[in-house]
Amino acid sequence: MISRLINDPILHISLRQLSGPKRLAIVLLLSIIPVVVTSIIVAVNGEVDHEFASGMIGTMFAAAIMPVVTMTLATAAFGNELEDKTLSYLVLKPVSRLRLVIPKYIVTVMMTGPLLVVSGVIVALVAFDADARTTVAVAVGIAVGVVTYSSIFMWMGLMTTKALGFALFYVFLWEGLLSSFLSGIRVLSVRSYTVSIMYGIEDKNLAELDQFSIRLATAAVAAGIVTVLFFYLTVRRLRRMDVP
Amino acid sequence: MTLTDMGTETGASVAVTSQPEPTIRVDNVSKWFGNVVAVNEVSLEIRPGITGLLGPNGAGKTTLLHMINGLSAPSEGEITVLGEPVRNNPGIYNRLGVMAEHEAVYGFFTGRAFVEFSARLYGLKDVPAMVDKAIKAVNMADAQHRPLGEYSRGMRQRMRLAASMVHDPDVMLLDEPLSGTDPRQRIEFSELLAELAAAGRTIVVSSHILEEVENLAGSILLMISGKLAASGDYRAIRAKLNERPYTVSVDCSEPRRLAAALVGLEGVDSVAVDSEGRVIVLSKHVSILQHAIPRLAQDTGVRLERVEPLDDSLESVFGYLVDA
Numbered sequence: 236m237i238s239r240l241i242n243d244p245i246l247h248i249s250l251r252q253l254s255g256p257k258r259l260a261i262v263l264l265l266s267i268i269p270v271v272v273t274s275i276i277v278a279v280n281g282e283v284d285h286e287f288a289s290g291m292i293g294t295m296f297a298a299a300i301m302p303v304v305t306m307t308l309a310t311a312a313f314g315n316e317l318e319d320k321t322l323s324y325l326v327l328k329p330v331s332r333l334r335l336v337i338p339k340y341i342v343t344v345m346m347t348g349p350l351l352v353v354s355g356v357i358v359a360l361v362a363f364d365a366d367a368r369t370t371v372a373v374a375v376g377i378a379v380g381v382v383t384y385s386s387i388f389m390w391m392g393l394m395t396t397k398a399l400g401f402a403l404f405y406v407f408l409w410e411g412l413l414s415s416f417l418s419g420i421r422v423l424s425v426r427s428y429t430v431s432i433m434y435g436i437e438d439k440n441l442a443e444l445d446q447f448s449i450r451l452a453t454a455a456v457a458a459g460i461v462t463v464l465f466f467y468l469t470v471r472r473l474r475r476m477d478v479p
Numbered sequence: 480m481t482l483t484d485m486g487t488e489t490g491a492s493v494a495v496t497s498q499p500e501p502t503i504r505v506d507n508v509s510k511w512f513g514n515v516v517a518v519n520e521v522s523l524e525i526r527p528g529i530t531g532l533l534g535p536n537g538a539g540k541t542t543l544l545h546m547i548n549g550l551s552a553p554s555e556g557e558i559t560v561l562g563e564p565v566r567n568n569p570g571i572y573n574r575l576g577v578m579a580e581h582e583a584v585y586g587f588f589t590g591r592a593f594v595e596f597s598a599r600l601y602g603l604k605d606v607p608a609m610v611d612k613a614i615k616a617v618n619m620a621d622a623q624h625r626p627l628g629e630y631s632r633g634m635r636q637r638m639r640l641a642a643s644m645v646h647d648p649d650v651m652l653l654d655e656p657l658s659g660t661d662p663r664q665r666i667e668f669s670e671l672l673a674e675l676a677a678a679g680r681t682i683v684v685s686s687h688i689l690e691e692v693e694n695l696a697g698s699i700l701l702m703i704s705g706k707l708a709a710s711g712d713y714r715a716i717r718a719k720l721n722e723r724p725y726t727v728s729v730d731c732s733e734p735r736r737l738a739a740a741l742v743g744l745e746g747v748d749s750v751a752v753d754s755e756g757r758v759i760v761l762s763k764h765v766s767i768l769q770h771a772i773p774r775l776a777q778d779t780g781v782r783l784e785r786v787e788p789l790d791d792s793l794e795s796v797f798g799y800l801v802d803a
Binding site for chain 2: 251320321323331475
Protein backbone atom coordinates (compact mmCIF):
# COMPACT_ATOMS: atom_id res chain seq x y z
CA MET A 236 0.00 0.00 0.00
CA ILE A 237 2.70 2.49 1.06
CA SER A 238 5.06 1.50 -1.75
CA ARG A 239 2.18 1.84 -4.20
CA LEU A 240 1.52 5.33 -2.88
CA ILE A 241 5.19 6.29 -3.04
CA ASN A 242 5.28 5.23 -6.69
CA ASP A 243 1.99 6.90 -7.52
CA PRO A 244 2.43 9.07 -10.63
CA ILE A 245 -0.15 11.59 -9.39
CA LEU A 246 1.76 12.00 -6.14
CA HIS A 247 4.96 12.63 -8.07
CA ILE A 248 3.43 15.12 -10.46
CA SER A 249 1.70 16.96 -7.61
CA LEU A 250 5.03 17.22 -5.82
CA ARG A 251 6.64 18.69 -8.94
CA GLN A 252 3.78 21.11 -9.51
CA LEU A 253 3.70 22.40 -5.95
CA SER A 254 7.48 22.68 -5.65
CA GLY A 255 7.82 25.84 -7.68
CA PRO A 256 10.59 28.02 -6.22
CA LYS A 257 8.35 31.06 -5.71
CA ARG A 258 5.69 29.09 -3.89
CA LEU A 259 8.25 27.30 -1.73
CA ALA A 260 9.96 30.59 -0.89
CA ILE A 261 6.65 32.11 0.27
CA VAL A 262 5.83 29.05 2.36
CA LEU A 263 9.29 28.94 3.91
CA LEU A 264 9.45 32.66 4.68
CA LEU A 265 6.01 32.68 6.30
CA SER A 266 6.80 29.59 8.33
CA ILE A 267 9.91 31.02 9.92
CA ILE A 268 8.30 34.33 10.93
CA PRO A 269 7.23 33.05 14.41
CA VAL A 270 10.72 31.63 14.94
CA VAL A 271 12.32 34.92 13.96
CA VAL A 272 9.97 36.94 16.19
CA THR A 273 10.64 34.61 19.15
CA SER A 274 14.40 34.75 18.54
CA ILE A 275 14.39 38.55 18.44
CA ILE A 276 12.46 38.75 21.71
CA VAL A 277 14.84 36.28 23.37
CA ALA A 278 17.82 38.24 22.06
CA VAL A 279 16.43 41.51 23.40
CA ASN A 280 14.81 40.41 26.67
CA GLY A 281 16.64 37.18 27.43
CA GLU A 282 13.33 35.28 27.59
CA VAL A 283 9.79 35.23 26.17
CA ASP A 284 6.80 36.00 28.31
CA HIS A 285 4.51 32.91 28.41
CA GLU A 286 1.44 35.01 27.95
CA PHE A 287 2.91 36.65 24.87
CA ALA A 288 4.11 33.33 23.47
CA SER A 289 0.77 31.55 23.82
CA GLY A 290 -0.97 34.62 22.41
CA MET A 291 1.34 34.54 19.42
CA ILE A 292 0.61 30.84 18.86
CA GLY A 293 -3.13 31.35 19.17
CA THR A 294 -3.36 34.42 16.96
CA MET A 295 -0.39 34.96 14.65
CA PHE A 296 0.28 31.27 14.13
CA ALA A 297 -3.15 29.62 14.22
CA ALA A 298 -5.17 32.46 12.70
CA ALA A 299 -2.78 33.79 10.07
CA ILE A 300 0.46 31.99 9.27
CA MET A 301 -0.82 28.42 9.35
CA PRO A 302 -3.88 29.03 7.16
CA VAL A 303 -2.01 31.26 4.72
CA VAL A 304 0.82 28.75 4.28
CA THR A 305 -1.66 25.90 3.88
CA MET A 306 -3.85 27.79 1.42
CA THR A 307 -0.83 28.66 -0.73
CA LEU A 308 -0.29 25.00 -1.50
CA ALA A 309 -3.73 23.45 -1.03
CA THR A 310 -5.62 25.81 -3.36
CA ALA A 311 -2.97 25.08 -6.00
CA ALA A 312 -3.29 21.30 -5.69
CA PHE A 313 -6.11 21.29 -8.25
CA GLY A 314 -6.24 25.02 -8.95
CA ASN A 315 -3.00 24.95 -10.92
CA GLU A 316 -4.24 22.08 -13.06
CA LEU A 317 -7.50 23.90 -13.74
CA GLU A 318 -5.67 27.08 -14.64
CA ASP A 319 -3.16 25.52 -17.03
CA LYS A 320 -5.72 23.02 -18.34
CA THR A 321 -3.73 19.92 -17.47
CA LEU A 322 -6.45 18.43 -15.25
CA SER A 323 -7.89 16.64 -18.28
CA TYR A 324 -4.73 14.49 -18.45
CA LEU A 325 -5.67 13.07 -15.06
CA VAL A 326 -9.44 12.74 -15.36
CA LEU A 327 -9.27 11.08 -18.79
CA LYS A 328 -7.52 8.08 -17.30
CA PRO A 329 -8.93 4.91 -15.72
CA VAL A 330 -8.38 6.34 -12.27
CA SER A 331 -11.16 6.92 -9.75
CA ARG A 332 -11.69 10.47 -8.55
CA LEU A 333 -10.87 9.35 -5.01
CA ARG A 334 -7.50 8.09 -6.23
CA LEU A 335 -6.86 11.50 -7.79
CA VAL A 336 -7.66 13.39 -4.62
CA ILE A 337 -5.75 11.23 -2.10
CA PRO A 338 -2.21 11.82 -3.44
CA LYS A 339 -2.82 15.52 -3.96
CA TYR A 340 -4.08 15.85 -0.41
CA ILE A 341 -1.14 13.90 0.97
CA VAL A 342 1.35 16.08 -0.92
CA THR A 343 -0.29 19.24 0.38
CA VAL A 344 -0.23 18.04 3.99
CA MET A 345 3.30 16.68 3.72
CA MET A 346 4.65 19.90 2.24
CA THR A 347 3.05 22.23 4.77
CA GLY A 348 2.66 20.13 7.93
CA PRO A 349 6.29 19.38 8.80
CA LEU A 350 7.37 22.98 8.11
CA LEU A 351 4.68 24.47 10.31
CA VAL A 352 5.03 21.86 13.04
CA VAL A 353 8.79 22.39 13.20
CA SER A 354 8.29 26.15 13.32
CA GLY A 355 5.71 25.82 16.13
CA VAL A 356 7.86 23.34 18.02
CA ILE A 357 10.86 25.69 17.92
CA VAL A 358 8.72 28.53 19.27
CA ALA A 359 7.34 26.28 22.02
CA LEU A 360 10.79 24.97 22.98
CA VAL A 361 12.28 28.45 23.18
CA ALA A 362 9.32 30.20 24.80
CA PHE A 363 8.39 27.50 27.31
CA ASP A 364 11.83 26.35 28.39
CA ALA A 365 11.68 23.12 26.38
CA ASP A 366 8.58 21.94 28.21
CA ALA A 367 7.70 18.63 26.56
CA ARG A 368 3.95 18.74 27.18
CA THR A 369 3.61 22.25 25.77
CA THR A 370 5.70 21.31 22.76
CA VAL A 371 3.57 18.24 22.07
CA ALA A 372 0.39 20.31 22.50
CA VAL A 373 1.56 22.88 19.97
CA ALA A 374 2.73 20.20 17.53
CA VAL A 375 -0.52 18.24 17.69
CA GLY A 376 -2.67 21.37 17.40
CA ILE A 377 -0.77 22.57 14.33
CA ALA A 378 -0.90 19.12 12.74
CA VAL A 379 -4.68 18.98 13.15
CA GLY A 380 -5.02 22.53 11.80
CA VAL A 381 -2.95 21.72 8.69
CA VAL A 382 -4.90 18.54 7.99
CA THR A 383 -8.22 20.37 8.31
CA TYR A 384 -7.25 23.50 6.42
CA SER A 385 -5.74 21.45 3.59
CA SER A 386 -9.04 19.69 3.02
CA ILE A 387 -10.99 22.96 2.93
CA PHE A 388 -8.55 24.81 0.68
CA MET A 389 -8.13 21.90 -1.72
CA TRP A 390 -11.89 21.97 -2.25
CA MET A 391 -11.80 25.74 -2.77
CA GLY A 392 -9.15 25.25 -5.46
CA LEU A 393 -11.59 23.13 -7.42
CA MET A 394 -14.55 25.42 -6.90
CA THR A 395 -13.08 28.60 -8.33
CA THR A 396 -10.04 29.87 -10.16
CA LYS A 397 -9.93 32.72 -7.63
CA ALA A 398 -9.57 30.33 -4.71
CA LEU A 399 -6.63 32.15 -3.16
CA GLY A 400 -8.64 35.38 -2.89
CA PHE A 401 -11.65 33.62 -1.41
CA ALA A 402 -9.42 31.69 0.98
CA LEU A 403 -7.73 34.88 2.22
CA PHE A 404 -11.12 36.50 2.73
CA TYR A 405 -12.37 33.46 4.66
CA VAL A 406 -9.26 33.26 6.83
CA PHE A 407 -9.18 36.87 7.87
CA LEU A 408 -12.91 37.42 8.19
CA TRP A 409 -14.10 34.09 9.61
CA GLU A 410 -11.06 32.60 11.28
CA GLY A 411 -9.34 35.81 12.30
CA LEU A 412 -12.08 38.28 13.09
CA LEU A 413 -15.42 36.58 13.70
CA SER A 414 -14.15 33.55 15.62
CA SER A 415 -12.30 35.93 17.97
CA PHE A 416 -15.41 37.83 18.93
CA LEU A 417 -18.32 35.46 18.36
CA SER A 418 -17.94 32.45 20.62
CA GLY A 419 -20.92 30.76 18.94
CA ILE A 420 -19.07 30.14 15.68
CA ARG A 421 -15.99 28.60 17.29
CA VAL A 422 -17.41 25.17 16.71
CA LEU A 423 -17.07 25.99 13.00
CA SER A 424 -13.60 27.50 13.16
CA VAL A 425 -10.41 25.60 12.32
CA ARG A 426 -8.40 28.09 14.32
CA SER A 427 -10.56 27.25 17.29
CA TYR A 428 -10.00 23.50 16.79
CA THR A 429 -6.24 24.11 16.67
CA VAL A 430 -5.99 26.17 19.83
CA SER A 431 -8.57 24.04 21.66
CA ILE A 432 -6.45 20.94 21.08
CA MET A 433 -3.33 22.79 22.25
CA TYR A 434 -5.14 24.10 25.32
CA GLY A 435 -6.78 20.74 25.96
CA ILE A 436 -3.37 19.06 26.15
CA GLU A 437 -1.58 21.81 28.08
CA ASP A 438 -3.75 24.37 29.86
CA LYS A 439 -1.18 25.94 32.19
CA ASN A 440 1.51 27.27 29.86
CA LEU A 441 -1.07 27.91 27.16
CA ALA A 442 -3.65 29.49 29.44
CA GLU A 443 -4.02 32.46 27.09
CA LEU A 444 -5.63 30.16 24.52
CA ASP A 445 -8.65 29.59 26.76
CA GLN A 446 -10.37 32.64 25.28
CA PHE A 447 -10.53 31.02 21.80
CA SER A 448 -11.21 27.46 22.94
CA ILE A 449 -13.97 24.91 22.92
CA ARG A 450 -13.81 21.47 24.56
CA LEU A 451 -10.92 19.24 23.40
CA ALA A 452 -13.17 16.35 22.40
CA THR A 453 -15.54 18.65 20.51
CA ALA A 454 -12.60 20.24 18.69
CA ALA A 455 -11.10 16.88 17.72
CA VAL A 456 -14.40 15.47 16.46
CA ALA A 457 -15.35 18.68 14.65
CA ALA A 458 -11.92 18.84 12.95
CA GLY A 459 -12.37 15.25 11.82
CA ILE A 460 -15.85 15.92 10.48
CA VAL A 461 -14.79 19.07 8.61
CA THR A 462 -11.77 17.29 7.11
CA VAL A 463 -13.81 14.33 5.90
CA LEU A 464 -16.65 16.56 4.70
CA PHE A 465 -14.46 18.79 2.52
CA PHE A 466 -12.47 15.80 1.29
CA TYR A 467 -15.76 14.23 0.20
CA LEU A 468 -16.90 17.51 -1.38
CA THR A 469 -13.64 17.63 -3.37
CA VAL A 470 -14.19 14.13 -4.74
CA ARG A 471 -17.83 14.96 -5.48
CA ARG A 472 -16.91 18.19 -7.22
CA LEU A 473 -14.38 16.35 -9.37
CA ARG A 474 -17.06 13.85 -10.36
CA ARG A 475 -19.65 16.46 -11.28
CA MET A 476 -17.72 19.35 -12.75
CA ASP A 477 -17.07 20.06 -16.40
CA VAL A 478 -13.31 19.87 -16.79
CA PRO A 479 -11.91 22.51 -19.16
CA MET B 480 -23.52 7.29 -45.34
CA THR B 481 -24.79 9.24 -48.25
CA LEU B 482 -25.32 12.78 -49.28
CA THR B 483 -29.02 12.31 -48.72
CA ASP B 484 -28.22 12.94 -45.12
CA MET B 485 -26.94 16.39 -45.94
CA GLY B 486 -28.95 19.43 -45.26
CA THR B 487 -30.98 17.84 -42.53
CA GLU B 488 -31.92 19.99 -39.63
CA THR B 489 -31.18 19.42 -35.99
CA GLY B 490 -31.04 15.91 -34.76
CA ALA B 491 -29.96 14.56 -38.12
CA SER B 492 -29.02 10.96 -37.64
CA VAL B 493 -26.89 8.85 -39.85
CA ALA B 494 -28.60 6.00 -41.61
CA VAL B 495 -26.10 3.35 -42.51
CA THR B 496 -26.58 -0.02 -44.06
CA SER B 497 -24.31 -3.07 -43.87
CA GLN B 498 -21.91 -1.36 -41.52
CA PRO B 499 -20.42 -2.53 -38.23
CA GLU B 500 -22.18 -1.64 -34.99
CA PRO B 501 -21.66 1.93 -33.84
CA THR B 502 -19.07 2.37 -31.11
CA ILE B 503 -20.22 5.87 -30.21
CA ARG B 504 -23.87 6.81 -29.83
CA VAL B 505 -24.98 10.38 -29.21
CA ASP B 506 -28.69 10.54 -28.56
CA ASN B 507 -30.49 13.86 -28.67
CA VAL B 508 -27.70 15.65 -26.82
CA SER B 509 -27.73 19.34 -25.98
CA LYS B 510 -25.36 21.47 -23.97
CA TRP B 511 -25.97 24.99 -22.86
CA PHE B 512 -24.00 27.45 -20.79
CA GLY B 513 -26.46 29.88 -19.25
CA ASN B 514 -28.46 31.22 -22.17
CA VAL B 515 -25.94 30.10 -24.78
CA VAL B 516 -26.72 26.84 -26.56
CA ALA B 517 -23.40 25.29 -27.56
CA VAL B 518 -24.77 21.99 -28.85
CA ASN B 519 -28.38 21.65 -29.87
CA GLU B 520 -30.18 18.28 -29.98
CA VAL B 521 -27.49 16.35 -31.75
CA SER B 522 -27.93 12.66 -32.50
CA LEU B 523 -25.33 10.62 -34.29
CA GLU B 524 -23.62 7.28 -34.44
CA ILE B 525 -19.97 6.69 -35.16
CA ARG B 526 -18.60 3.38 -36.36
CA PRO B 527 -15.10 1.94 -36.67
CA GLY B 528 -12.90 3.82 -39.12
CA ILE B 529 -11.95 7.47 -39.26
CA THR B 530 -14.69 10.06 -38.93
CA GLY B 531 -13.98 13.75 -39.39
CA LEU B 532 -15.89 16.15 -37.16
CA LEU B 533 -15.92 19.36 -39.15
CA GLY B 534 -17.20 22.84 -38.63
CA PRO B 535 -16.06 26.43 -38.30
CA ASN B 536 -14.65 27.70 -35.01
CA GLY B 537 -17.41 28.02 -32.43
CA ALA B 538 -19.62 25.43 -34.13
CA GLY B 539 -19.69 23.22 -31.03
CA LYS B 540 -17.20 20.53 -32.10
CA THR B 541 -15.07 20.73 -28.97
CA THR B 542 -18.12 20.89 -26.71
CA LEU B 543 -19.51 17.78 -28.39
CA LEU B 544 -16.16 15.97 -28.11
CA HIS B 545 -15.91 16.98 -24.44
CA MET B 546 -19.26 15.35 -23.84
CA ILE B 547 -18.30 12.23 -25.77
CA ASN B 548 -15.01 11.90 -23.88
CA GLY B 549 -16.63 12.57 -20.51
CA LEU B 550 -15.03 15.90 -19.63
CA SER B 551 -18.44 17.59 -19.75
CA ALA B 552 -21.90 16.37 -18.86
CA PRO B 553 -24.65 16.90 -21.43
CA SER B 554 -27.39 19.27 -20.31
CA GLU B 555 -29.77 16.86 -22.02
CA GLY B 556 -29.55 13.55 -23.84
CA GLU B 557 -27.35 10.47 -23.54
CA ILE B 558 -23.97 9.40 -24.81
CA THR B 559 -22.44 5.93 -24.82
CA VAL B 560 -19.05 4.76 -25.96
CA LEU B 561 -18.57 1.03 -26.55
CA GLY B 562 -22.01 0.55 -25.05
CA GLU B 563 -21.17 2.24 -21.75
CA PRO B 564 -21.83 5.71 -20.37
CA VAL B 565 -18.65 7.78 -20.21
CA ARG B 566 -19.31 10.21 -17.35
CA ASN B 567 -18.11 8.92 -13.99
CA ASN B 568 -16.98 5.69 -15.57
CA PRO B 569 -13.16 5.80 -15.32
CA GLY B 570 -12.88 2.19 -16.48
CA ILE B 571 -13.93 3.23 -19.99
CA TYR B 572 -10.59 5.01 -20.45
CA ASN B 573 -8.85 1.66 -20.63
CA ARG B 574 -10.40 1.46 -24.11
CA LEU B 575 -10.64 5.14 -24.94
CA GLY B 576 -7.79 7.48 -25.85
CA VAL B 577 -8.37 11.22 -25.87
CA MET B 578 -6.29 14.06 -27.25
CA ALA B 579 -7.91 17.29 -26.09
CA GLU B 580 -7.81 20.50 -28.09
CA HIS B 581 -5.72 22.64 -25.76
CA GLU B 582 -2.01 22.18 -26.02
CA ALA B 583 -1.12 22.51 -22.36
CA VAL B 584 1.47 20.02 -21.24
CA TYR B 585 3.58 19.51 -18.15
CA GLY B 586 6.54 21.58 -19.32
CA PHE B 587 8.95 19.98 -16.86
CA PHE B 588 8.50 16.52 -18.39
CA THR B 589 10.59 15.20 -21.22
CA GLY B 590 8.50 13.85 -24.06
CA ARG B 591 9.19 10.30 -22.96
CA ALA B 592 8.40 11.02 -19.30
CA PHE B 593 5.08 12.50 -20.40
CA VAL B 594 4.13 9.35 -22.31
CA GLU B 595 5.38 7.21 -19.39
CA PHE B 596 3.21 9.22 -17.03
CA SER B 597 0.18 8.39 -19.17
CA ALA B 598 1.19 4.73 -19.41
CA ARG B 599 1.46 4.46 -15.63
CA LEU B 600 -1.93 6.10 -15.13
CA TYR B 601 -3.39 3.58 -17.57
CA GLY B 602 -1.89 0.91 -15.33
CA LEU B 603 0.03 -0.76 -18.16
CA LYS B 604 2.18 -3.74 -17.22
CA ASP B 605 5.09 -3.30 -19.61
CA VAL B 606 5.43 0.48 -19.49
CA PRO B 607 8.83 0.82 -21.25
CA ALA B 608 7.79 -1.37 -24.19
CA MET B 609 4.43 0.35 -24.66
CA VAL B 610 6.05 3.78 -24.41
CA ASP B 611 8.69 2.79 -26.98
CA LYS B 612 5.97 1.56 -29.32
CA ALA B 613 3.87 4.73 -29.03
CA ILE B 614 6.82 7.09 -29.44
CA LYS B 615 8.07 5.15 -32.43
CA ALA B 616 4.61 5.26 -33.98
CA VAL B 617 4.59 9.06 -33.93
CA ASN B 618 8.19 9.18 -35.14
CA MET B 619 9.53 11.02 -32.09
CA ALA B 620 12.19 8.59 -30.92
CA ASP B 621 15.02 11.04 -31.64
CA ALA B 622 13.49 13.86 -29.59
CA GLN B 623 11.95 11.80 -26.79
CA HIS B 624 14.46 12.89 -24.13
CA ARG B 625 14.03 16.62 -24.72
CA PRO B 626 11.76 18.65 -22.39
CA LEU B 627 8.23 19.16 -23.72
CA GLY B 628 8.66 22.88 -23.16
CA GLU B 629 11.31 22.95 -25.90
CA TYR B 630 9.20 21.17 -28.51
CA SER B 631 7.68 22.87 -31.53
CA ARG B 632 3.90 22.84 -31.70
CA GLY B 633 3.87 19.97 -34.15
CA MET B 634 6.25 17.89 -32.00
CA ARG B 635 4.11 18.52 -28.96
CA GLN B 636 1.03 17.37 -30.86
CA ARG B 637 2.78 14.16 -31.85
CA MET B 638 3.90 13.43 -28.29
CA ARG B 639 0.38 14.16 -27.03
CA LEU B 640 -0.92 11.68 -29.60
CA ALA B 641 1.60 9.12 -28.37
CA ALA B 642 0.38 9.65 -24.79
CA SER B 643 -3.25 9.21 -25.83
CA MET B 644 -2.59 5.95 -27.71
CA VAL B 645 0.03 4.36 -25.47
CA HIS B 646 -2.56 1.93 -24.08
CA ASP B 647 -3.65 0.80 -27.54
CA PRO B 648 -7.28 2.02 -27.22
CA ASP B 649 -10.25 0.85 -29.30
CA VAL B 650 -11.62 4.38 -29.64
CA MET B 651 -9.62 7.56 -30.14
CA LEU B 652 -11.03 11.07 -29.92
CA LEU B 653 -8.63 13.62 -31.36
CA ASP B 654 -9.53 17.30 -31.15
CA GLU B 655 -7.71 19.35 -33.79
CA PRO B 656 -4.72 16.97 -33.82
CA LEU B 657 -3.23 18.43 -36.98
CA SER B 658 -3.01 21.91 -35.56
CA GLY B 659 0.58 23.12 -35.82
CA THR B 660 1.84 20.21 -37.87
CA ASP B 661 3.71 20.70 -41.13
CA PRO B 662 2.71 18.99 -44.41
CA ARG B 663 5.14 16.11 -43.92
CA GLN B 664 3.88 15.51 -40.40
CA ARG B 665 0.30 15.56 -41.69
CA ILE B 666 1.09 12.81 -44.16
CA GLU B 667 2.72 10.74 -41.38
CA PHE B 668 -0.25 11.47 -39.17
CA SER B 669 -2.67 10.34 -41.87
CA GLU B 670 -0.75 7.13 -42.48
CA LEU B 671 -0.63 6.33 -38.78
CA LEU B 672 -4.33 6.96 -38.25
CA ALA B 673 -5.21 4.96 -41.37
CA GLU B 674 -3.16 2.08 -39.99
CA LEU B 675 -4.92 2.29 -36.62
CA ALA B 676 -8.33 2.48 -38.27
CA ALA B 677 -7.54 -0.48 -40.50
CA ALA B 678 -7.04 -2.52 -37.35
CA GLY B 679 -10.68 -1.87 -36.43
CA ARG B 680 -10.40 1.19 -34.22
CA THR B 681 -12.87 4.03 -34.15
CA ILE B 682 -11.12 7.35 -34.61
CA VAL B 683 -12.79 10.75 -34.50
CA VAL B 684 -10.75 13.69 -35.74
CA SER B 685 -12.08 17.21 -35.38
CA SER B 686 -10.98 20.08 -37.55
CA HIS B 687 -12.21 23.44 -38.77
CA ILE B 688 -10.34 23.02 -42.04
CA LEU B 689 -12.07 20.89 -44.65
CA GLU B 690 -8.88 20.13 -46.56
CA GLU B 691 -7.20 18.95 -43.35
CA VAL B 692 -9.34 15.84 -43.17
CA GLU B 693 -9.21 15.24 -46.92
CA ASN B 694 -6.66 12.45 -46.62
CA LEU B 695 -7.89 11.24 -43.27
CA ALA B 696 -11.57 10.66 -42.92
CA GLY B 697 -13.83 8.42 -44.93
CA SER B 698 -16.89 10.06 -43.50
CA ILE B 699 -17.57 13.40 -41.93
CA LEU B 700 -19.96 14.98 -39.48
CA LEU B 701 -20.54 18.64 -40.16
CA MET B 702 -21.48 20.94 -37.30
CA ILE B 703 -22.67 24.48 -37.66
CA SER B 704 -23.94 26.69 -34.84
CA GLY B 705 -24.21 23.79 -32.41
CA LYS B 706 -26.24 21.61 -34.76
CA LEU B 707 -25.32 18.55 -36.73
CA ALA B 708 -25.88 20.12 -40.13
CA ALA B 709 -24.80 17.25 -42.33
CA SER B 710 -23.10 13.92 -42.36
CA GLY B 711 -21.86 11.72 -45.11
CA ASP B 712 -19.08 10.33 -47.23
CA TYR B 713 -16.20 12.76 -47.58
CA ARG B 714 -15.74 12.23 -51.34
CA ALA B 715 -19.38 13.02 -52.05
CA ILE B 716 -19.13 16.19 -50.03
CA ARG B 717 -15.91 17.18 -51.71
CA ALA B 718 -17.52 16.67 -55.13
CA LYS B 719 -20.41 18.82 -54.07
CA LEU B 720 -17.99 21.47 -52.91
CA ASN B 721 -16.27 21.52 -56.30
CA GLU B 722 -19.59 22.50 -57.86
CA ARG B 723 -19.91 25.45 -55.57
CA PRO B 724 -20.18 28.82 -57.36
CA TYR B 725 -17.74 31.48 -56.23
CA THR B 726 -18.46 35.19 -56.18
CA VAL B 727 -15.53 37.41 -57.05
CA SER B 728 -15.45 41.17 -56.79
CA VAL B 729 -13.20 43.17 -59.16
CA ASP B 730 -12.27 46.84 -58.73
CA CYS B 731 -10.90 48.24 -61.97
CA SER B 732 -10.57 51.39 -64.07
CA GLU B 733 -13.34 50.50 -66.56
CA PRO B 734 -15.77 48.03 -65.04
CA ARG B 735 -18.26 47.93 -67.92
CA ARG B 736 -15.59 47.11 -70.47
CA LEU B 737 -14.19 44.29 -68.28
CA ALA B 738 -17.72 43.01 -67.57
CA ALA B 739 -18.48 42.80 -71.28
CA ALA B 740 -15.30 40.81 -71.85
CA LEU B 741 -16.09 38.43 -68.98
CA VAL B 742 -19.63 37.67 -70.21
CA GLY B 743 -18.37 35.50 -73.02
CA LEU B 744 -15.91 33.59 -70.89
CA GLU B 745 -16.40 29.86 -70.44
CA GLY B 746 -17.41 28.88 -66.90
CA VAL B 747 -18.75 32.30 -65.94
CA ASP B 748 -22.35 32.04 -64.77
CA SER B 749 -23.13 35.73 -64.46
CA VAL B 750 -21.50 39.15 -64.52
CA ALA B 751 -22.85 42.37 -63.05
CA VAL B 752 -21.63 45.84 -62.15
CA ASP B 753 -22.84 46.96 -58.73
CA SER B 754 -23.76 50.47 -57.59
CA GLU B 755 -20.20 51.12 -56.40
CA GLY B 756 -18.77 50.31 -59.81
CA ARG B 757 -17.37 46.89 -58.92
CA VAL B 758 -17.62 43.96 -61.29
CA ILE B 759 -19.30 41.01 -59.54
CA VAL B 760 -18.56 37.67 -61.22
CA LEU B 761 -20.25 34.37 -60.36
CA SER B 762 -18.45 31.22 -61.48
CA LYS B 763 -18.12 27.56 -60.54
CA HIS B 764 -14.65 27.42 -62.07
CA VAL B 765 -12.68 29.76 -59.93
CA SER B 766 -9.34 28.53 -61.25
CA ILE B 767 -10.29 29.56 -64.80
CA LEU B 768 -11.36 32.92 -63.44
CA GLN B 769 -8.05 33.41 -61.62
CA HIS B 770 -6.15 33.22 -64.90
CA ALA B 771 -8.74 34.85 -67.15
CA ILE B 772 -9.33 38.12 -65.30
CA PRO B 773 -5.73 39.46 -65.55
CA ARG B 774 -5.48 38.30 -69.18
CA LEU B 775 -8.79 39.92 -70.20
CA ALA B 776 -7.89 43.10 -68.35
CA GLN B 777 -4.62 43.28 -70.26
CA ASP B 778 -6.32 42.53 -73.58
CA THR B 779 -8.98 45.19 -73.07
CA GLY B 780 -6.64 47.80 -71.60
CA VAL B 781 -8.36 47.83 -68.19
CA ARG B 782 -6.29 48.55 -65.09
CA LEU B 783 -7.05 46.11 -62.23
CA GLU B 784 -7.07 47.61 -58.73
CA ARG B 785 -8.37 44.81 -56.57
CA VAL B 786 -9.69 41.25 -57.02
CA GLU B 787 -11.21 39.47 -54.03
CA PRO B 788 -13.50 36.52 -53.32
CA LEU B 789 -16.66 37.59 -51.52
CA ASP B 790 -17.71 34.29 -49.97
CA ASP B 791 -14.56 32.40 -49.17
CA SER B 792 -15.06 32.22 -45.43
CA LEU B 793 -15.39 28.83 -43.77
CA GLU B 794 -18.91 29.70 -42.73
CA SER B 795 -19.91 30.30 -46.32
CA VAL B 796 -18.25 27.07 -47.48
CA PHE B 797 -19.97 25.03 -44.79
CA GLY B 798 -23.17 26.99 -45.30
CA TYR B 799 -23.10 26.09 -48.98
CA LEU B 800 -22.80 22.42 -48.12
CA VAL B 801 -25.80 22.66 -45.85
CA ASP B 802 -27.91 24.48 -48.42
CA ALA B 803 -26.88 22.25 -51.30
